[in-house]
Amino acid sequence: MGEHMKVVEAMMAAWKKRDVEGFIATLSDDIEYHWHPTKRPAIGKDKMRKFLANYEQGFDQQEWRIVHSAEAGEVLFVEGMEVLVDRSTGVKMDNPFVQVFEVRDGLIRRMRDYYDTSQVHAPAKPDAAKASA
Amino acid sequence: MSTPIERLRALMEVSGRRDKAAFLAFFDPAIEYHYHVGTRPLIGVEWVDKFITRYWANHSETEWVLSSWAQNETQVLTEGREDYVNADGVKVSHPYMGIIEFGPDGKITAWRDYFQMKDPAATG
Numbered sequence: 001m002g003e004h005m006k007v008v009e010a011m012m013a014a015w016k017k018r019d020v021e022g023f024i025a026t027l028s029d030d031i032e033y034h035w036h037p038t039k040r041p042a043i044g045k046d047k048m049r050k051f052l053a054n055y056e057q058g059f060d061q062q063e064w065r066i067v068h069s070a071e072a073g074e075v076l077f078v079e080g081m082e083v084l085v086d087r088s089t090g091v092k093m094d095n096p097f098v099q100v101f102e103v104r105d106g107l108i109r110r111m112r113d114y115y116d117t118s119q120v121h122a123p124a125k126p127d128a129a130k131a132s133a
Numbered sequence: 134m135s136t137p138i139e140r141l142r143a144l145m146e147v148s149g150r151r152d153k154a155a156f157l158a159f160f161d162p163a164i165e166y167h168y169h170v171g172t173r174p175l176i177g178v179e180w181v182d183k184f185i186t187r188y189w190a191n192h193s194e195t196e197w198v199l200s201s202w203a204q205n206e207t208q209v210l211t212e213g214r215e216d217y218v219n220a221d222g223v224k225v226s227h228p229y230m231g232i233i234e235f236g237p238d239g240k241i242t243a244w245r246d247y248f249q250m251k252d253p254a255a256t257g
Contacts, residue, residue: 077210
């Protein structure tokens with residue numbers, strides 16, 4: 001296993017325990033996360049905490065696994081599958097995805113996700129969820 | 134034998150020239166081509182032939198840009214964008230991520246492209 005993959009596996013292990021600060025500890029202060037193909041990225045650890053809170057509110061991620069990977073320099077590519085349950089509807093779905101990570105000094109500084117949002121809708125913002133409740 | 138990225142760059146070169154015979158020669162006859170993960174794949178080089186024939190007919194000024202990549206022994210994982218003018222004359226810049234797998238003989242046995250099918254160039 002490459003060094004970058006060890007960092008990503010630590011991030012995944014933290015999330016599987018819903019250890020938010022453990023997840024955040026794998027990120028650099030200037031983390032830039034392109035979580036959605038058509039939205040602005042989340043920048044910085046505070047935005048990442050908000051993102052994770054929104055995500056957890058919207059979805060129960062029951063599986064998150066990587067099936068293929070390759071590293072080159074600071075870049076790590078992974079292809080994988082997550083299984084999600086939309087908490088608002090109870091619908092379970094498979095979301096095949098790829099992620100590109102840039103890792104420097106043992107910390108993730110860039111993450112970009114590629115998937116089709118027609119299959120997985122973005123988690124609702126907490127305020128929007130309250131408004132619709 | 135050449136590496137996955139070398140083979141991909143060679144494929145991109147013939148694709149840029151729209152040399153269909155040379156393009157199709159890169160594929161294993163039983164290729165499984167997911168031109169969009171989430172849509173049913175095309176199985177077999179005959180379907181790749183049909184796909185690329187239609188694609189080239191409906192897309193002009195195509196430019197395939199590779200922004201980053203990494204490879205292992207049998208796969209190259211790529212990130213990039215495709216710029217083109219579609220059949221309606223609209224310019225599109227289409228970010229994507231693609232994974233190409235090669236068999237022992239160097240032919241492409243699987244290809245999976247991940248992107249936003251609807252309104253791919255939209256920004257938040």
